[in-house]
Each structure stands twice: as structure tokens, then as C-alpha cells.
Amino acid sequence: xxxxxxxxxxxxxxxxxxxxxxxxxxxxxxxxxxxxxxxxxxxxxxxxxxxxxxxxxxxxxxxxxxxxxxxxxxxxxxxxxxxxxxxxxxxxxxxxxxxxxxxxxxxxxxxxxxxxxxxxxxxxxxxxxxxxxxxxxxxxxxxxxxxxxxxxxxxxxxxxxxxxxxxxxxxxxxxxxxxxxxxxxxxxxxxxxxxxxxxxxxxxxxxxxxxxxxxxxxxxxxxxxxxxxxxxxxxxxxxxxxxxxxxxxxxxxxxxxxxxxxxxxxxxxxxxxxxxxxxxxxxxxxxxxxxxxxxxxxxxxxxxxxxxxxxxxxxxxxxxxxxxxxxxxxxxxxxxxxxxxxxxxxxxxxxxxxxxxxxxxxxxxxxxxxxxxxxxxxxxxxxxxxxxxxxxxxxxxxxxxxxxxxxxxxxxxxxxxxxxxxxxxxxxxxxxxxxxxxxxxxxxxxxxxxxxxxxxxxxxxxxxxxxxxxxxxxxxxxxxxxxxxxxxxxxxxxxxxxxxxxxxxxxxxxxxxxxxxxxxxxxxxxxxxxxxxxxxxxxxxxxxxxxxxxxxxxxxxxxxxxxxxxxxxxxxxxxxxxxxxxxxxxxxxxxxxxxxxxxxxxxxxxxxxxxxxxxxxxxxxxxxxxxxxxxxxxxxxxxxxxxxxxxxxxxxxxxxxxxxxxxxxxxxxxxxxxxxxxxxxxxxxxxxxxxxxxxxxxx
RNA sequence: GCGCGGUUAGCUCAAUUGGUAGAGCGUCACAUUGACGUUGUGAAUGUUAUAGGUUCAAGUCCUAUACCGCGCACCA
Numbered sequence: 026x027x028x029x030x031x032x033x034x035x036x037x038x039x040x041x042x043x044x045x046x047x048x049x050x051x052x053x054x055x056x057x058x059x060x061x062x063x064x065x066x067x068x069x070x071x072x073x074x075x076x077x078x079x080x081x082x083x084x085x086x087x088x089x090x091x092x093x094x095x096x097x098x099x100x101x102x103x104x105x106x107x108x109x110x111x112x113x114x115x116x117x118x119x120x121x122x123x124x125x126x127x128x129x130x131x132x133x134x135x136x137x138x139x140x141x142x143x144x145x146x147x148x149x150x151x152x153x154x155x156x157x158x159x160x161x162x163x164x165x166x167x168x169x170x171x172x173x174x175x176x177x178x179x180x181x182x183x184x185x186x187x188x189x190x191x192x193x194x195x196x197x198x199x200x201x202x203x204x205x206x207x208x209x210x211x212x213x214x215x216x217x218x219x220x221x222x223x224x225x226x227x228x229x230x231x232x233x234x235x236x237x238x239x240x241x242x243x244x245x246x247x248x249x250x251x252x253x254x255x256x257x258x259x260x261x262x263x264x265x266x267x268x269x270x271x272x273x274x275x276x277x278x279x280x281x282x283x284x285x286x287x288x289x290x291x292x293x294x295x296x297x298x299x300x301x302x303x304x305x306x307x308x309x310x311x312x313x314x315x316x317x318x319x320x321x322x323x324x325x326x327x328x329x330x331x332x333x334x335x336x337x338x339x340x341x342x343x344x345x346x347x348x349x350x351x352x353x354x355x356x357x358x359x360x361x362x363x364x365x366x367x368x369x370x371x372x373x374x375x376x377x378x379x380x381x382x383x384x385x386x387x388x389x390x391x392x393x394x395x396x397x398x399x400x401x402x403x404x405x406x407x408x409x410x411x412x413x414x415x416x417x418x419x420x421x422x423x424x425x426x427x428x429x430x431x432x433x434x435x436x437x438x439x440x441x442x443x444x445x446x447x448x449x450x451x452x453x454x455x456x457x458x459x460x461x462x463x464x465x466x467x468x469x470x471x472x473x474x475x476x477x478x479x480x481x482x483x484x485x486x487x488x489x490x491x492x493x494x495x496x497x498x499x500x501x502x503x504x505x506x507x508x509x510x511x512x513x514x515x516x517x518x519x520x521x522x523x524x525x526x527x528x529x530x531x532x533x534x535x536x537x538x539x540x541x542x543x544x545x546x547x548x549x550x551x552x553x554x555x556x557x558x559x560x561x562x563x564x565x566x567x568x569x570x571x572x573x574x575x576x577x578x579x580x581x582x583x584x585x586x587x588x589x590x591x592x593x594x595x596x597x598x599x600x601x602x603x604x605x606x607x608x609x610x611x612x613x614x615x616x617x618x619x620x621x622x623x624x625x626x627x628x629x630x631x632x633x634x635x636x637x638x639x640x641x642x643x644x645x646x647x648x649x650x651x652x653x654x655x656x657x658x659x660x661x662x663x664x665x666x667x668x669x670x671x672x673x674x675x676x677x678x679x680x681x682x683x684x685x686x687x688x689x690x691x692x693x694x695x696x697x698x699x700x701x702x703x704x705x706x707x708x709x710x711x712x713x714x715x716x717x718x719x720x721x722x723x724x
Numbered sequence: 725g726c727g728c729g730g731u732u733a734g735c736u737c738a739a740u741u742g743g744u745a746g747a748g749c750g751u752c753a754c755a756u757u758g759a760c761g762u763u764g765u766g767a768a769u770g771u772u773a774u775a776g777g778u779u780c781a782a783g784u785c786c787u788a789u790a791c792c793g794c795g796c797a798c799c800a
Contacts, residue, residue, distance in 0.1 A: 033761075233800095245800055258800085294800085303800035312800080371799050425728070429795065432727055436796060519795090550736090584737050584748075588729085590793090592736060600749075603762045614759035638740085647740070653747065665764070672759095 026616045027706045034609035036573025036602070040698045044166055047701075052717055054173045055108040063717040064108055071102040072110045072505035074492050075172060076513045076521075077180060077485070079118035080157040081125050084164045086547040086555060086593060087514060089565040090585070092168045093578040094544060094648060095512045099171055100694040101643050104720040110505050111171060112492045114178035115158050119449035119481035120223070122157075124215065124378045126150045126448075143447050150448045164566060169574045169697045171716065176501075178492040180484045181450065188491035189484050190453040192532055194464025201394050201406065201531070202442070204454075208307075208314040209388050209441050210374065213332040214381025217445040218390060220480060221438070222520045224383060226372040235300070235364040236357060239277030239286060242364055244299030246371060247306075248357065249350045252280055252337050253325040254304035258316060261290040263301050280356065281339040291316050309385050328384055346384075391443040391452060391477070399531065409530040410434055410523055419526065421541045422646045423588040426518060433519040442480045449478035482520055486528035489537040508538045515543040515588055542646055543588050547581070550594035568598060575696035576601040582652045582695060604656060605699045608692070611664050612703040615685045620708070622676030624683060628667060632684055633723040639691050640720070652695050659688055682709075687721045 051057035058064035073095055078088055095111065103109040123138075126149055130136055138146050158179075165172060178185060196202040209218040233246050241257055257275070259266045273288040286304075293316060294301065307317035307324040317324055327337055334341050334349055341349045357363040374383035395406045402409070411434055413419045414427055421427050443452055452475035455462040462472065484491070489508050493501040507529075513521065522541055529537035548554055549561040556562070568577050572595075579601035585591040635658055642651035663684055671677035686707060693700040693715050704715035712718045 243800070247800085299800065305800075310800080312798085429728060432796065586738080596749075606762055607760070610760040617759070642740075645740075650738075650740075653738080657747070664759085668759075
């Protein structure tokens, strides 16, 4: 028996050494597995593409969970003999990364991005991104992730840029990408548009004002936008206003003097709300914009990009909206136009990254049209993202999230893909006078590229196939796409999962993956979200240093059903550190015995049932149950009972070795390090590494 | 407003799709000088949120109610 077994299991010393050996062997790469004869050249493939972590710093426990789950499936399939590929990569995460760096520069040097200029800011972001990248790669390895590093990708590298440009051009040529003057979510703090998904609603107590508007009383929470309101809208079926005709003109006294208003009848008005009459501000309200579009009404900007009032506000010009509001209300009161005030609670839209209060604005932006029929395909993009889910070509684990998915897709509107930030894929469009070139940069002088960049989800939407080399028709693409599994957090089901399906259906006319496995949030022991401000973060690096990656992985897997949030505590992880040591001692005992005697048929049958159970559990995505079964068997059956019975009885030898060896195999996807380390000391080995040993099969 | 999920032992969660409610942690008692600093044996705790229904059989299916959490939309 090797001397190392005389001491308790030391995860720290073992894990980094073992990972280096695996990496050196090249066996994370399926081609190398074939070359070294551990995988058959014609074996079926299994592939996962890693959801790329943002290069915004370091990984958290949610990432650790993602890695644990994916590595379990990858190691399981590799041992089963599949040509198994797990592609690593990172995400430039445009707005998230830029705002982290901008905040830092603001703090250190008191400068904003315009002080630095585009080129200098990009240089700074790239330096930061490179550092984050290295930190993250180190963390991925610490967790034991068996990723094929020879295929690493970045959402903003050269290959991915080619893919982005090609897809953009194809969508543009198909008439699905258009540039239009449309109302968008403008973040005055971040100075950029953001998508609907990047908005966080916050409850706020505010005042609701009833104002006299000629013969009507209108309700509003935002008197500061009302300067330009010259349309008064009501429901066509509202009997209270039946005498007023659509298009009728009314002269009335308004904030800054007399105006002429026009009556508009529109069915979107809620007769129950307020007085059933409202005026509209199409430039700064999505609903009002839609009404204005339907009736072809004028639109006028009231508030500028920095959140200040424009000259139309008269004496209030240049004021910030918050301070202007009180003064405008006061003026309305003096003029006798303020009828009454009520307090009410509503949700204000804020930008997820900057906290800025969203001000809708009409801007010239690029959009993806989700409701237009795609030529030659007979359906819209929206239909394309519904279909594979309906037909069962893609299934979600847990299944009930499919309902959430459909609910979300039904509310899908045209996707605004341009951003006024600098870090990211620049919109691949060049202008020269009235000429426009899409997707390809013209060689001649005088062409200017669009200033904007693309929403980060545009490039991540291509992730499953851009990582495999598309637009080249690579072998990887042929062999590994569609991928088998997408494993990610349920919180990005709509943003990312839906967009990958959209992009892949459009570009390749196929699905990006067959199964979507959604994990939940990792919370602290009290069930609170982990956050910097609460200081309840568990840092995966600290955890692995203290308890080992094997223990962290088990703690993340046991008792954690897909789609459900879980609670994590150091105590739980400690428990599995103990388990790693228990396994270590089991090995110590077995290795001290002679491998003699007949196999005990009853014990073998019992173990074989475990093999079948665990295999089925993993195949059917019940990793939490497989892990628990193994824990229970190894500790309370094998160690407590079988080994106890066997003491001083030489005829158990062969049985003990059988159980140990196969327990190591079954446990390997869950606890790769300690199992590999023990396997290396087994007197009989089928292969160099447990990692590529054959998965146990019951005849 | 529309939708989704949850409610099971003191705590955290399971229950392989309708077949005797189980694990981990915690608690209590006992044991333990050689595989185990991280050990073992045993014990207690359940009207499965509530009320009905279907069924030979319900934690599981149906209806309603209550509470908790979440998503989406709206918010003049």
C-alpha cells in the first residue's frame, strides 16, 4: 500500500497535480482520445459548449455549480465511450465589462469615457478583460472542469467576429435587420440604449396629478413631459365622451400658454383608469408612441439624452426632470390647472448596470424584426423559436420551464441590437453619403463605419456554432452540432436560450442543442441571494482551497434539483470533505487486503443494481439522486457493513476490490480528483487514467 | 392583470411519474486504542398547508382556499 494512504486525504496538494497530469495527457480533447486508443474513431459524439463567463472579474458559486453539472455529464459520457467535447470560452459582455472599467476609471482618475476617447478606453477595457480572462481560466481548472483548451473561444475574437458579420449581413439581406427611428429604452446615466431584458423595475411612491386640459381632466405621474401634448385620447366606446369626435380640434390654455389640441379615439385606452382620458407624449412613452404610429401623429422630443428639458419647456429649459417637476406642478397650481393630487405606487424602469432611470426616447437604431416572414422559410423568427420547443426537438429540464419560455416568446417584440457603447462588435455597416455597405468593409476611401456596437447577446446567440468554427464548414461543426446539452441558469432562459435558438434556426436551419438543463440560484444558508453588499459570498477559490473541489462539487450537486434555488453553507461542503476522506480510508483498507477469494454473488448483484440506478439517474438528469445514492452506498453500506463484515476474512478480497474499483468509476464524474488519485494506486488498472476508464456496464 | 413554482421530520431537501413517507445536518442515549483526527450502533420527531373530489390505493391526479417565492405585462 502506498505511503500516501497513511495520512488523511490532502485535497490541496492532490487536485492541482492531478489536473496538470490530465491536461498534459491531452485527453480532454476527443481527437486525442481517439489517437491514444481510449475512444473509438467511429464512436457517437457528445458535446456541450460552456456558457461563456463574462470577463468582468471572477467566478462565483453559480459558475461553480454550472461547472460541476456540466463536468458530470461530460465525464460520464467520455467514460461511456462517446467522443466527448466540451468547448471553453469567455464572453466580452459588452456593457457589463465597459461599465465595470468606466466605474473604476471614474473612481481612480475622475475621468469619464469621453475624457479618454474611444481608442484609449478600449485599450483599458482590453487590458482588464485579459486579466479577468486569466483569473477565470484558472478558476475553471481549479474546479476540475475537463474542457478542451485547444478549442478555447472568445465572443469577440477573430473567428467570432467573422460569424457576427456574416449573420448580420444575412439577416439584413433577408430584410430581418432594419434601421429605424423607433422608441427605445434610453439610459441617461450609461448614455446608451438598452434592451427590455436589461431593465429592472423598482417600486416607487410618487404623486399622481389630475390636470385640467380644456374641457377634460387628465391624469399623469409625469407633468414634466406634458409641454408638447397636443393630442387628447379616449376610448371610442366611452359614453362619457361620446360627444367628442375623432379629429376634433379644441383650443385650450396649457402650461406655457394657449394651444390647439386634437381629439383622438383609440381602443388601447383603459376606461377604468383615472378619468379615462389622457394626453400623449409619443417621444417618451412606448404606449404613446404606438398610439401616435397608429394615427400618424406628430412626435416631439421634450427631454434630451442627459435627462434635461429642451427649449419646448420654455422657462424650464435645461432643468433636470426631477427638479423641474415640482416647479411645473407649482405653475400649474398657480394657473388653476391642477385639480387634485393623489399618492400612488408605481414601478419605475431602471438600467440593470448603471441604475439610471430609463427615459424612453425615439432614436435611430438597428432592430431585428421578429414578426416578418423569413423568405423561403414560410415563418417568422418568432415562430422559429417556438417550433422546436413545441415539437419536442428541444426539451427543457425541468419541463415546466417550457411554459415560461412560451409565455416569454409571446411577448417578444422587435429586438433592438444597437448600443451606444464602445466595447463590443461594432455594427458592421459602413456609410458614404447615401450609400450603405453591410457586412463588408469597402476598400475605397471615405466610408465611415457605424458608431454603435451590437448587443452582447447578438454574438452569444451564435455561440454553439461560432465556437465550432462557423462560417467555415469545419469537421467540428459536422461532428458536434447540434450540441447535446445546454446547461445554464434559469434566469437567462429568455435572453440567451431563446436567442441561440433564433440565431441557429435562422442561420443553420437547425437547433443549437437538444436539451436545456436549467440550474437554480445558489443562495446562502439563510436563503438570501449572495451579494457583495451583504458580504455573504462564498468564493469558489477559497472554498476549494479549504475543502477541495471534490467537496465543493458534491455539496453543489446533492439535494439540488434542476430549476430550483439551493442553499449553500460551509458546513455542507465540510461534510463532503469528510466523505472524500472516508473514501480515502476505504481505499486504504481495501488496498491493505489481498485480492483473493471468490466474488460474493449477492454483493455483486447488489452493486450492479447500484450501477444501473446511478447510470439511469445521470441519463435522466437526476444528478442529485445519483450523487446521494453513491454517498449513501459507499459510506453506510460498503464501509459500515460490508467492510466491517469482511474483517479478518480473506475470502472477501476479490469482492472488496470489485466494489472499490467500480465505486471509483461511478463517483468519478462527481469527485474526479480523489477518485483519480486512488485509482492511480490500484494494483490493476485498465487504462492510464480513471478519467478515460470504461463506465461500468451490467450484462 | 396574465402566468409559473412551492408548502413533506427541528433545519435543508428527496420520494425514479398512483403502490408500505425517506436522506443529510441537527438532537438524545450507548459504544469505540488499528481503515477512519473526519468513527460506529441505536432512538425520537409526520393527520405530507387546509377543505372537498376521483380511485382498490393519493405526498403524487382534479377543484377550491390560504400563505410564500418568482417571471411577464401595464402603470396616462
